[in-house]
Amino acid sequence: MASLPGASASRRGLSPTAVGVLFALPWLIGFLVFQLYPIAAAAYYSFTEFSLFDDPVWIGLDNYRDLLQDERFFKSLYNTAYMTVIGVPLGLAFALICALALNTPSRLQPLYRAIVYLPTVVPIVAATYLWRWLLNSQYGYVNQVIGWFGLYQPLWQEDPFWTKPALLIMGLWLVGATTIIYLAALKEVPRSYYEAAEIDGANAWSTFWNITWPAISPVTLFQLVIGVIGSLQYFTQAYLFAQERLNQGGGGPKDSLLMYGMYVFQNAFQYLDMGYASALAWILFLISLAVTAVILGFATRWVHYEGD
Amino acid sequence: MAAIVPATPAIPPRKRPSLRKLTVIAVRELAPILVTLLFLFPFIVMISTSFKSPDETFSIPPRIWSDHWIIDNYRRVFEVMPFWRYVGNTLLLSILAVIGTLFSCPLVAYSLAKIPWKLRGPLFLLIISTMMLPPQVTMIPIYLLWNETPLMGTWWPLIIPNFLGSAFSIFLLRQFFRGIPNDLLDAARIDGASEARIYWGIVLPLAKPALATVGLFAFVGTWTDFLNPLIYLNDPELYTLSIGLYNFFSEHGVEWGPLMAACVIFSIPLVVVFIVAQRHFIEGISLTGLK
Secondary structure, X not given: OOOOOHHHOXXXXXXXXXXXXXXXXXXXXXXXXXXXXXXXXXXXXXXXXXXXOOOOEXXXXXXXXXXXXXXXXXXXXXXXXXXXXXXXXXXHHHHHHHHHHHOXXXXXXXXXXXXXXXXXXOOHHHHHHHHHHHOOOOOOHHHXXXXXXXXXXXXXXXXXXXXXXXXXXXXXXXXXXXXXXXXXXXXXXXXXXXXXXXXXXXOHHHHHHHHHHHHOHHHHHHHHHHHHHHHHOOOHHHHHHOEEEOOEEOOOHHHOOOOHHHHHHHHHHHOOOHHHHHHHHHHHHHHHHHHHHHHHHHHHXXXXXXXX | OHHXXXXXOOOOOOOOOOHHHHHHHHHHHHHHHHHHHHHHHHHHHHHHHHOXXXXXXXXXXXXXXXXXOOOXXXXXXXXXXOHHHHHHHHHHHHHHHHHHHHHHHHHHHXXXXXXXXXXXXXXXXXXXXXXXXXXXHHHHHHHHHHHOOOOOOOOHHHHHHHHHOOHHHHHHHHHHHOOOOHHHHHHHHHOOOOHHHHHHXXXXXXXXXXXXHHHHXXXXXXXXXXXXXXXXXXXXXXXXXXXXXXXHEEOOEEOHHHHHXXXXXXXXXXXXXXXXXXXXXXHHHHHHHHO
């Protein structure tokens, strides 16, 4: 690889590989220092007792053994799974419904689209505090609207059963990016398919399931992966919902808001138990790998790429 | 469901539109307005609450309209915390993030998209797969690493990583760079231009729209960041707005009016940036989401 013949060899005689590596250098350094080393170091720390002030002491599998006895570990796993299994499909469905509603030939569409996206540029801290106000059980607007219909008005921030649904509702306000992606995907579906369906007398429902849904399935898959990955690292909204002090994330009523990412944070920065926190982090790493593999593995069953 | 009915006018079977057809049209026209109002409503509450006195804020039932709009909440924002300092801190960090991102990400993206070297395929996959990595996995060793340096407690741990690229921005730029015709670059190579010269003189000027998009995302990302400032900033002098907002919480409860006023001011720069540069946001999102 000293030099390739022809136009691709650069004037100074550097091989394309050398040039390629040079250009990629910033990321390569970042990867080694801020990703590869930390993953390896977390693996090592996870086998130690390490309180930040003392040097790490090797204790073998003790941290992992302790995990199996730790109710809060399982609670945080459950809460995160709840947000993933319910929240992600719910968000996708809502984004798709919004996209379908906005997919009209209206001249105002760019305006509609901008408004739906707008919440996602609001700082997440401001957005979360706003929703704590909207979901205030006594003075909040959400419960007022629920009251108009004579339905049960939950204690969104006090009742452990309702705290996670409160986060889900807030999440629906933040589906703008997914909506825009769906909207773009809907425009790509060839119009001739719909014309054919109309000639066949298909109704809107079967047109959706037979034409629209398969055509946008690659987008759904991609958003599903992004959504699940995002959900596994769920942190800020739950932290701010359950906040007790600035640097002390509580877990909310009965730990109902204790997400996995928050539990890692608590162990590391509140209890200063870096070894135990690292064990938690490594399990999160393995879970992310497994979940991604599973989703991609299932993908071939229901995703239709054009030309299949 | 009405929205998926194709917009092309079919051959009208009757002269007068049937009731059914009128309903479809009504739903199709009303649905987007309803959806938009749903997304707009929380903004209205935020703004309305920011101009209300505590008495009116805590009214049952809650009311959007007020008979006595007040400005005091905005004054209170500046009493409760060193607001301008926090705005300055947040702005400085956001601008440095943009500079760092625009320095590092296009370089890497160029290597992936336009330099014909063997390992660029695997490298691309590696970069993509790091997007799957939750920050909580690497957070602790990175913190311990900074803890070994004198930079702990300063802004540097928040600034430096931007100069080492981010997977999402690299991905977005790489998609854009691939659209630049190779003939253009090959012609320059035949003329003896170095890769650095091609990158600086041809590719970057052509990529201005994509650079704008990536820069905007970096700005918004840093302006709104919570986790990193939470971990690394201990000195209240260095706080960003995300952290500073907590000042409105106390044992006596939350000062909702002033808090909402602060949220309005905190959000305005981003809303303005978004309105001005809407095209870049929408294109950036569509570019990353579809392919």
